[in-house]
Amino acid sequence: MKAAVLREQNKPLEIEEVQISKPGPREVMVRPVAAGVCHSDLHFMDGSYPYMLPTILGHESAGIVEEVGSDVTYVKKGDHVITCLSAFCGHCNKCLTGHLSLCQSPEVSRTADEQPRLHQNNQPIHQFLNLSSFAELMLIHEHALVKIREDMPFDRAALIGCSTTTGVGAVFHTAGVEPGSSVAVIGCGGVGLAAINGAAIAGAGQIIAVDMVDSKLELAKALGATHTINAGKSDAIGEVMEITRGGCDYTFEAIGLKATAEQAFKMLGSGGTATIIGMIPVGTMIELHGVDFLAEKKIQGSNMGSNRFRVDMPRFIDFYLSGKLHLDEMISKRIKLADVNDALNALKTGEDARHVIMFD
Amino acid sequence: MSRVEIESEVTGNVWKIEVKIGDKVETEDVLMILESMKMEIPVEAACAGTVVELLVKEEDVVEEDQVVAIIET
Ligand SMILES: [Zn+2]
Ligand SMILES: [Zn+2]
Numbered sequence: 001m002k003a004a005v006l007r008e009q010n011k012p013l014e015i016e017e018v019q020i021s022k023p024g025p026r027e028v029m030v031r032p033v034a035a036g037v038c039h040s041d042l043h044f045m046d047g048s049y050p051y052m053l054p055t056i057l058g059h060e061s062a063g064i065v066e067e068v069g070s071d072v073t074y075v076k077k078g079d080h081v082i083t084c085l086s087a088f089c090g091h092c093n094k095c096l097t098g099h100l101s102l103c104q105s106p107e108v109s110r111t112a113d114e115q116p117r118l119h120q121n122n123q124p125i126h127q128f129l130n131l132s133s134f135a136e137l138m139l140i141h142e143h144a145l146v147k148i149r150e151d152m153p154f155d156r157a158a159l160i161g162c163s164t165t166t167g168v169g170a171v172f173h174t175a176g177v178e179p180g181s182s183v184a185v186i187g188c189g190g191v192g193l194a195a196i197n198g199a200a201i202a203g204a205g206q207i208i209a210v211d212m213v214d215s216k217l218e219l220a221k222a223l224g225a226t227h228t229i230n231a232g233k234s235d236a237i238g239e240v241m242e243i244t245r246g247g248c249d250y251t252f253e254a255i256g257l258k259a260t261a262e263q264a265f266k267m268l269g270s271g272g273t274a275t276i277i278g279m280i281p282v283g284t285m286i287e288l289h290g291v292d293f294l295a296e297k298k299i300q301g302s303n304m305g306s307n308r309f310r311v312d313m314p315r316f317i318d319f320y321l322s323g324k325l326h327l328d329e330m331i332s333k334r335i336k337l338a339d340v341n342d343a344l345n346a347l348k349t350g351e352d353a354r355h356v357i358m359f360d
Numbered sequence: 361m362s363r364v365e366i367e368s369e370v371t372g373n374v375w376k377i378e379v380k381i382g383d384k385v386e387t388e389d390v391l392m393i394l395e396s397m398k399m400e401i402p403v404e405a406a407c408a409g410t411v412v413e414l415l416v417k418e419e420d421v422v423e424e425d426q427v428v429a430i431i432e433t
Contacts, residue, residue, distance in 0.1 A: 049401075050402055050404075052390070052393055052402050055400075086398075087398070104373065104395070112418075126400050129398045129399065282369050
């Protein structure tokens with residue numbers, strides 16, 4: 001099969017012929033129909049997050065089941081699925097206490113002694129986050145996918161596989177935004193826009209979108225933002241304080257920078273909670289004013305929206321099909337696998353919402 | 361000759377150790393692979409030399425900045 005391989009950091013992905021193993025007992029072969037190009041792919045490409053190379057990036061996709069392992073009963077050939085990197089084992093302490101997205105059980109990957117799922121001329125290709133979706137086929141654990149209704153278009157389903165779940169999940173699950181509360185979202189890329197849309201669905205009163213690109217702020221308004229701030233032109237913290245008369249109940253950082261993570265905390269009112277969604281580069285320290293803890297301000301991380309994706313993703317699809325979740329606006333371009341590097345470059349400049357690879 | 365401490369950049373589990381004591385390594389060779397929040401993260405040699413100590417074994421939990429190996433240059 002063809003796949004986009006990352007061999008060296010800061011080099012373009014190469015389209016290469018790669019071999020994929022047969023499904024093991026609990027594995028499923030999926031033929032992706034659509035794969036989103038997500039900002040997190042860039043973090044691994046530019047090395048702000050180290051990863052074993054060579055690897056095949058891509059972790060946001062939807063497709064059709066091609067073949068199932070001998071023990072798989074949840075899906076069958078032909079089923080429509082969304083894949084998710086939050087593969088869960090189902091029986092560790094995290095899973096059993098309802099924190100499936102924090103499961104770190106190694107059993108959802110192959111062991112070091114087994115034949116790798118992906119390889120090329122007998123050399124292993126490291127699977128990316130147990131998925132690797134920039135490829136014509138994916139071999140994944142049965143707990144890394146969810147079956148979906150067949151009237152859901154694949155390209156929009158793919159977005160639910162990462163950015164929607166990450167943004168909406170951070171609002172619903174990690175933070176637990178209540179109706180009427182005030183929310184600020186810093187960064188209006190795919191995840192930030194999903195958080196804004198999620199805050200609107202959750203019934204937040206004020207939803208303040210913060211970004212440096214006016215076109216993204218316009219999109220934020222269409223998705224439910226009540227106020228927008230161009231942080232390149234004005235003092236974002238000051239404006240948030242004025243709009244909310246003293247700070248937000250909830251803030252979300254969806255960029256992954258020290259400065260914006262600290263801003264998210266500074267935008268809080270007393271008792272408020274800042275949720276850091278963005279991937280802050282390894283080794284970066286965050287500094288806060290200790291006195292703010294007297295006002296019961298909180299800061300927390302959110303990974304993949306604290307999801308229970310087999311429950312969440314079908315609900316998000318229902319939200320989309322009933323008009324509450326906006327996904328059509330999120331796809332700026334549909335491309336071929338061969339053009340994946342252009343999509344990654346477009347993300348770097350920050351102008352476009354999202355490119356989605358459509359497989360033939 | 362000097363002893364260089366190799367640290368893990370992140371918290372994670374040791375999934376696979378790729379070298380043994382006495383192995384000669386080059387800068388950026390992968391010494392071990394950690395698994396952390398679904399990511400496969402390499403611990404690389406910071407310099408060329410000989411692996412003289414491995415301070416963790418497979419399946420161990422390692423913390424950020426923990427010394428996991430020593431290379432003698
Ligand atoms: Zn993503
Ligand atoms: Zn588990």
